[in-house]
Amino acid sequence: MTVVYPDEPTPLARAAEEHVSLARKVQSITSLPRPEQTRIFVVANQKGGVGKTTTTVNLAAAMAVKGLRILVIDLDPQGNTSTALDIEHSEGTPGVYEVLVEGESIGSVIQPCEAHESISVLPASIDLAGAEIELVSLVARETRLDKAVQSYLIESERAGDRFDYVFIDCPPSLGLLTVNALVAGREVIIPIQCEYYALEGLGQLLRNIELVKAHLNPRLEVSTILLTMYDGRTNLSSGVAQEVRRHFGDTVLKTAVPRSVRISEAPSYQQSVVTYDPSSSGALSYIEAAREIAEAATPLTEAAR
Numbered sequence: 542m543t544v545v546y547p548d549e550p551t552p553l554a555r556a557a558e559e560h561v562s563l564a565r566k567v568q569s570i571t572s573l574p575r576p577e578q579t580r581i582f583v584v585a586n587q588k589g590g591v592g593k594t595t596t597t598v599n600l601a602a603a604m605a606v607k608g609l610r611i612l613v614i615d616l617d618p619q620g621n622t623s624t625a626l627d628i629e630h631s632e633g634t635p636g637v638y639e640v641l642v643e644g645e646s647i648g649s650v651i652q653p654c655e656a657h658e659s660i661s662v663l664p665a666s667i668d669l670a671g672a673e674i675e676l677v678s679l680v681a682r683e684t685r686l687d688k689a690v691q692s693y694l695i696e697s698e699r700a701g702d703r704f705d706y707v708f709i710d711c712p713p714s715l716g717l718l719t720v721n722a723l724v725a726g727r728e729v730i731i732p733i734q735c736e737y738y739a740l741e742g743l744g745q746l747l748r749n750i751e752l753v754k755a756h757l758n759p760r761l762e763v764s765t766i767l768l769t770m771y772d773g774r775t776n777l778s779s780g781v782a783q784e785v786r787r788h789f790g791d792t793v794l795k796t797a798v799p800r801s802v803r804i805s806e807a808p809s810y811q812q813s814v815v816t817y818d819p820s821s822s823g824a825l826s827y828i829e830a831a832r833e834i835a836e837a838a839t840p841l842t843e844a845a846r
């Protein structure tokens with residue numbers, strides 16, 4: 542009997558091949574370059590469930606395992622980022638609410654992350670839910686996070702502990718918390734879920750970013766778009782990915798994060814997927830995405846030229 546091999550590899554064979562080549566690529570990354578100045582990223586998309594928190598936690602973890610010093614700011618009252626990094630954030634735990642509303646310094650409420658000694662976390666507790674309303678009547682309501690972050694970064698640098706990256710995880714809304722993040726940040730990373738409706742609402746987010754840029758933070762740029770929950774076996778995922786790449790060009794990272802059960806399991810063990818299952822496709826793709834970000838010329842470096 543003659544065995545007929547199909548010309549085209551099956552989707553499973555192709556996925557296995559891609560996994561092996563990604564694993565090889567990631568294995569060769571021993572460390573990531575430190576940026577000239579601290580890069581501050583806002584992880585934003587007013588849609589819920591698109592992978593903001595997962596991206597914040599896993600990019601931070603990926604960069605930490607590759608030797609970088611990271612500050613993570615959880616700006617979502619749900620506190621999912623704090624949970625995933627195993628940071629105490631029960632009601633009454635001082636965190637970002639105290640910084641924004643009561644003017645506490647970040648240094649006085651920051652917590653170390655046990656799994657990664659180079660990650661520090663500014664946690665969010667449910668108390669933050671009230672901040673959106675309370676901020677309205679406060680002076681300089683849009684710039685409070687920026688002031689706190691800048692003075693903490695200066696203080697840390699003077700103490701010989703310069704942060705390489707700051708990641709601010711936003712809530713799924715465009716209220717004052719997100720505005721505070723956009724004023725404090727220099728670069729925006731937008732995770733886009735490879736699903737139908739993925740681009741809906743994006744125009745509103747981009748308009749808000751333009752408004753903040755025009756009035757409050759001229760240096761803000763959408764520097765990075767990350768495709769998440771990508772499933773190469775479906776036409777829908779590849780169609781969305783193509784459309785996003787056509788719209789946003791080089792801003793879109795080459796690495797797309799696959800839909801992976803390991804990624805969704807990790808938070809229930811208070812871990813990132815990078816530590817939970819380092820050889821999984823989810824962990825590998827977040828490390829490769831981190832490399833792309835770290836090796837890209839930053840808007841800041843470009844501007845300095």
Ligand code: ADP
Pocket residue numbers: 588589590591592593594595596621713769770771798799800801802804805806808823
């Ligand atoms: P957001 O912060 O934008 O609301 P999350 O990061 O919390 O979104 O993700 C929403 C849900 O989807 C979570 O349960 C998360 O574990 C899951 N998830 C995120 N990224 C992936 C992925 N690549 N594969 C599978 N599940 C994912």
Ligand code: MG
Pocket residue numbers: 593594595617621711
């Ligand atoms: Mg979230």
